[in-house]
Amino acid sequence: MASIRDVARIAGVSPSTVSRVMNGTANVEEDKRQKVLAAIQETGFKPNELARALFKQSSKIIGVIVPNIENPFFNELAKAVEEEAYINGYKILLCNSNNNTEKELMNIQMLNQMKADGIIILTYSDKTGQAIASCQLPVVVVDRQLTGSGQSAYVESDHYKGGKLAILHLLDCGCKNIVFLRGPLEVSSGQQRYQGYHEICNKYGIREQCIDCLYDYEDGLRAARELVEKYHHVDGVIASNDMIAIATYKILTREGYRIPDDVQMIGFDNIRFSWLFTPELTTVNQPIKKMGTLAVQIILNYAKGLPFQQENILDVSLVERQTTRRKE
């Protein structure tokens, strides 16, 4: 592989001149410029990104740490991040943490050593929180609130509003016996959605009915089984997210419930699958793409020394589809 010095030798100039031609850093006399260009052509010279990054102390890499790429929510987000990064000349280093704090810490350290320009992280334990705080890199936490500070920011949706939207919609649809498959209260999305739900219940004097449920499909199946066992007269389900809604659909139909005739159902997130699924899921939309784009922009701004907003809470909206039906 040709180096800048090979090019310089062939063109009969110094490496600095070649560098100037390539980067347009300064004027170069036309005939030398032509010779350099010719030499670049001839050798097929491409600058070594590692050397460049080493000098510049920046690798133009953004690290993305997700618990599980397989999860549609995370991979839709990863896609948005990749696109925005690519447009701006950045690359994505993808790390799967498998919800393993150990691996998360390893990844953060690795990104530090790689001189990544920022980290976008989609998971958050207390330990990682500390690692983030003591991290020299800008970190954007997505879908979790952040209590620490430093050069970090967070991006999430208005889950509180989402929770209200969900139950209000089921009420609009005439549900009398709503069960909330409640997401984990330790994470802000679960906590906030529950708060929204809770407030509406209070306001209308509705008795709360919750089943705790993690965000993964398997636990969704478990929770849904508990649902059909405990709540025979259920006519409305708020699933903690779309994957849980899909799991619940399987269990409910297996038990002979028809959706939305017997039980109406609403999810959260509006992942692509909520629309691909049959029936198409009513859900509370999170602007996933926008979250990814924003996260990248925050890192870009940080890199450029521009100001950025530390707390970003994006709006959510109701998407009515086939698992609910408004009363005429």
Add this chain to the structure above:
Amino acid sequence: MASIRDVARIAGVSPSTVSRVMNGTANVEEDKRQKVLAAIQETGFKPNELARALFKQSSKIIGVIVPNIENPFFNELAKAVEEEAYINGYKILLCNSNNNTEKELMNIQMLNQMKADGIIILTYSDKTGQAIASCQLPVVVVDRQLTGSGQSAYVESDHYKGGKLAILHLLDCGCKNIVFLRGPLEVSSGQQRYQGYHEICNKYGIREQCIDCLYDYEDGLRAARELVEKYHHVDGVIASNDMIAIATYKILTREGYRIPDDVQMIGFDNIRFSWLFTPELTTVNQPIKKMGTLAVQIILNYAKGLPFQQENILDVSLVERQTTRRKE
């Protein structure tokens, strides 16, 4: 950020000695060793990966180029790749090509400049084929056959067998009027599956009924609409993959067909969603995880100078679930 020279100065030794302590390259006297360790502790020194990679001419990065991370098949594969890479101390640089040859070439070039240790690519146009052939890096093409050569290899499933398995199963289930939503013939998976189907049709004197269909959901909807228009008496559908099967399910049920009572259906790939879906999809399993693992291992072997198999065709198998039903 502390450098190895800072550590050396504090410990009162030379940088080489520090390096030796860190990497265990050679023996170091115990008291110096202790001093070095203490200095590392004190400074929190972590070697600069860029400098290391520059020296070693290897960044321990594997580039993964997928057409679309959102596609479940690709992201299940990406996950397997990430896991296997992580275990072996490699990182994944994820590139979304969006089926854009331009972007693919850019990514290949970028990975070259980054001194990636290999590329795993899940898409394949003629132009990229050339780029791959002239690439100094080892390349593993997954899910496509490769006609060129160089230091490249390919990993794919036995699609031919898969095609046979699919139609034979529908015949076993008593289907008399099977339509094949045929994947693109330009790619080997489409071509080979069709060959398998074709051979069985020949053998049993069945009239072929095909609708051409790309691998994405939207085109699946289109093809499925064409299906219900053209083939009123269809009682068996072979979908070009699971996503297409899911799209077909939507259209068929909307038209009042019951599955599997009126129409039986089989897909390909056995993506996670084929099981999460209701009804659970009968499908032809591709060992996705194994494919990802193998692809990484090929690159690892190449890096170690070990031999590796250039052509890898993995076995497929039938997974019977709820969209087909064997005749008693």
Add this chain to the structure above:
DNA sequence: CAATAGATGGCAAGCATTCGAGATGTGGCA
């Protein structure tokens, strides 16, 4: 006392970039 083994330091390589200094040339003024 010599020879060898083991430990350690220094230097160079890997590569692109930037800065300060030097070189070349041109224009203006005496």
Add this chain to the structure above:
DNA sequence: TGCCACATCTCGAATGCTTGCCATCTATTG
């Protein structure tokens, strides 16, 4: 016409950081 000043261009060296090789030095053993 000759000289000085200034502008423009170009080069070399230093920077970023680590590792491997070679040379050196010390200590131990025969």
